[in-house]
Amino acid sequence: xxxxxxxxxxxxxAIASIPLVFVGLTFLHAAQRPQWVxxxxxxxxxxxxxxxxxxxxxxxxxxxxAIYYLVKVRPELIRIESGDVSNLIDxxxxxx
Numbered sequence: 001x002x003x004x005x006x007x008x009x010x011x012x013x014a015i016a017s018i019p020l021v022f023v024g025l026t027f028l029h030a031a032q033r034p035q036w037v038x039x040x041x042x043x044x045x046x047x048x049x050x051x052x053x054x055x056x057x058x059x060x061x062x063x064x065x066a067i068y069y070l071v072k073v074r075p076e077l078i079r080i081e082s083g084d085v086s087n088l089i090d091x092x093x094x095x096x
Contacts, residue, residue, distance in 0.1 A: 019059045026066040027052040029074065037081045043073060 003011075030048045038045040048069060055062020 019063055020056055023052055023056045023059070023062040023066045026069050027056065030069060033077050033081065037077050040080050040085060041073075041076050043077075048073065 027049065030045065030052060033045065035045060051065045052062065052069065055065045
């Protein structure tokens, strides 16, 4: 009890909510991407939304899914949305 029971509880709630906010913001980014971007990337938007939504309830699944989305999927979606489709033109199949 550093600051009192209410302040200690507020601090723990704030710390515990960080992963939920992280996964939630990732979910919002995925939901805001246009459908055509997902189609050109070869990925399925609904699969990512469901994975991130479930990940918000099951944090050990949500954090790795959110990190993978932010590191691998998000940059590709942003690149395609900005008009760079050069790797789609060479005939190679899009990522699964």
